[in-house]
Amino acid sequence: MKSLVNITDPVKRVVVEDQFWKTYKQIVAKEVIPYQWKALNDELPDTEPSHAIENFRIAAGESSGEYYGTVFQDSDVAKWLETVAYSLRDFPNKELEEKADEVIALLGRAQRNDGYLNTYYILKEPNNRWTNLRDNHELYCAGHFIEAAVAYYESTGKKEFLHIMEKYVDLIDSVFGLEEGKIKGYPGHEEIELALVRLFDVTTNQKHLKLAQYFIEQRGQQPNYFSEEMEKRKTIETAQTWNDDTYINFGLGYEYQQAHKPVREQKEAVGHAVRAMYLYIAMADLAAKTDDHSLKETCDILWDDVIKHKMYITAGIGSAVNGEAFTCKHDLPNDSMYCETCASVGLAFWANRMLRLEPNRKYADVLEQALYNGTLSGMDLDGKRFFYVNPLEVNSFQKNRKDQEHVKTERQKWFFCACCPPNLARMIASVEDNAYTQTEDTLYTHLYIAGNVQTVLSEQKVELTQTHHYPWEGNIALTVNVENSAKFKLALRIPGWCKAASAKVNGETVAVNELEKGYFIIDRVWQKGDTVTLELDMAVLRMRSNPLVSMNQGQTALQRGPIVYCIEEVDNGANLAGIRLSKQSEITSQYEPNLLNGVVTLKAEGYRIEPTSELYQSEPLEMHPQTITAIPYYAWCNRKKGEMRVWIYEM
Known part of the structure; x- marks a missing residue:
């Protein structure tokens, strides 16, 4: 069989002098890393506590108290360490490196003698390891720590963190597999699969690659492991976070974890968008490492489904709040969507892996689209406030809509579920690895x-x-x-x-x-x-949706270069839905160095349809001329709180 063509290797000896990205990397180094360190240590006033570092101190026997946080709270520490590792490449910092070393040493002290390392189960359910892979993120957390350990080793040459995780992986390998006496399960939230491939890259230990392959190949096999696991849970006392009946009744079937069928039989992106991205990354990695044609073909089928049918123009993905999930083709609402920051970060990572399989512009275009739009919108320009959900339309009435309460009109300081801020930070800190x-x-x-x-x-x-x-x-x-x-x-x-x-x-x-x-x-x-x-050429483009995207009919979105634009109330007044852009209007661009850290703004002549005193009327509505101003989507909500929309009605 012919080998996969055009397999390429990543290039890592890259120094960034780019004004745009260096500014963001400096913000991560000087603001985000210290800010998130305070968050992890519960030192931010008037914000949701994290308790993540304290959980490890308790697990190490160096503090007292109870576990606090989500079942995946450990992963916030892992992503912080990974971000530190990348940042040290650009900004050597002895004090920060020593702090990271101290955290790594704490992990070592919290680790059990057999290699196990998960504070939720160490502190809350010590007798129930591996009993709820579907919901409780043990292997997900392990994956993030493996990624962090690889990054820290590559950046500093220090092996302590790597050894801690190799010991943990040895335990996991002894627990999971098709051999007699092993658990034939896999994670509910994918992550360890791609992490194990990264670990293989630095250790060249075939065991790590084979374990990744097992987790990928076993997913969705029948009988479904999660069904068997659910039955076994009925016989044990557990503090599980999901009630099994509720899980089923809410319609969160095994599509939610992409576990409804074996991966090679999956032809459509379904379920939780972040989980899907992490699985697809791992599948692309495995295809490259093992010269697996069918796995690459599956990746391409899934890629086309996401990009051609289920991706927003900002490279946001996940159009439903229920399950933070994909829905059907062309269902892309702008005001009730989900578009989790982590999902766009995952999409960028997946595009990166597809480029390693095959240098093709269709992957690189999406990589760029995600980097400049759907990810950066998740953080304000000083790195201290964050969006979990990234809307394409914000209206004044949303605060009164129960079905849209997940859409925030301004960024938050922190979250109880705080996966997005550190995920975005690690992406920015390592952006050059995509170049x-x-x-x-x-x-x-x-x-x-x-x-x-x-x-x-x-x-x-x-x-x-x-x-x-x-x-x-x-x-x-x-x-x-x-x-x-x-x-x-x-x-x-x-x-x-x-x-x-x-x-x-x-x-x-x-x-x-x-x-x-x-x-x-x-x-x-x-x-x-x-x-x-x-x-x-960076002409301003008027982008239009496929007619099957019913929400965008009669509307256009503006794009210049890789940047998608939006209009804000602060520039254009309230009731943005009443603005009309003339099809004949010339759109001009101008660089404004003192606005939003330096951006190109767009201006065009258009109209505003004025409100009336009547709810309905037969007479034509009045229109008044108005200059329309658009700014980069990623920079919205960095001035005054107000309405925003990406798609503008044309006339």
Whole structure:
């Protein structure tokens, strides 16, 4: 059988000098990491306590008290440590590293002699390990700690955290599997699967890869493990967080955990959106590691279902609050959606993994779309307030709607279920890991992030430097540095939103008319100091939905480059639903350095339909001219609280 084509490896020696992303990375380092450390230690006034660090102190016998928090509270600590690991690459900080080392040492002291490490079960249900895989997140928490341990080892070279988690994985491997006497289960919330592949990457221990493969392949097999587990729970005393009858009666079937059928038989994205993303990431990883054609084909089928039918223009996913889940095709309400920050983060990670399977613009476009829109909207511009849910439309009446109480009109300081803030932080801190992949002789540039990357191509050391003001400008300058002349390929992504592109090599124009799956390939013998300039047209686009998306009919969304725009009440007045954008209006763009940390705003002439004293009337409604101002969606709700909408009515 032919091997999977175009498998590429991630490139990690990337230094970010990009004004946009460096600002965010500095916010994570200087504001978010300290802020979240205070949250984990219950030091934030007037916010929901976390108790996460205290749970570990109690488990280690160094404090007294009871467990507090969700069953997955441990994972907040794991994601904080992972974020610290990435941040230390850019901003070495001895004090922060020592603090992380202290937390890792605490984990070691809390770990049981057999390797077990989960404070919920250590403190609350010590005799009920592995009895509620469906709901209680044991393996999910383990997965996040494995990811954090790998990141910390790669960033610092320290192995203590890695050894703690290898010991835990040894225990898990002894408990789960198809062998006689082992539990034939798998996690209700996927995460450990992708984490085990990451662990394999640094340990090269086949046991870690095989355990990941087991968890993926066993999922959804019949008889369904969760049904068997539910029956067994009837015979034990448990403090389970979900009542089994309630679970069934609320319609949360095994689609919720993507456990309704074996993964290779799944053709449609269903259930909890974050869980789905983590499963699909792991499936893509496993396909790459094991040269599994059918698994890649399944990933592609699921990708098309999500991107073509179930993704918002902001790269938000999960349109229903019930189950934080996917619904049917083209069901994309703007004011009652869910669009959890974690789901968009997961989508970005999945796109990254699909690019490793195959360099293809369709994956990179979604990666970029998620990074600049559906994820960043989850945090305000100073890193101290967060959205769990990311609406595309906020109206004045939502506060009175019980069915939309999950939609917040302003970001919160913290959450009882606080998975999103640390997930977003770890994504920002490691954003450069998404920029490039490579084969032996080709460097693929998926994202335009100013800075430099060092790698080896065709057995030669190569450094590539990007200089630009992306995402606000489309003129990209790239400089190649090599010790000796070397023949290799640069593959530069021409984004799907770009309607015209031009390029020069050392000042000479080269044609950009033949693309390879969306990439402009430059194959030549490179000399030190060779330059490539790429011009990407950033015209403002009026985006329109498939007519099957009934909620968006007669409306348009504005996009410039990778940035999706919205209108806010602070710029345009109340009752944004009454604004009309003329189809003939010219839309102008202007960079405003002192607004929202520096953004390009859009302006166009339109109209406002004025309210009347009557609820219904037969006479035409009055329209008054109005200048419409749009800002990047990710930056909304950073000034005054008020209405917002992405989709604008056209006339």
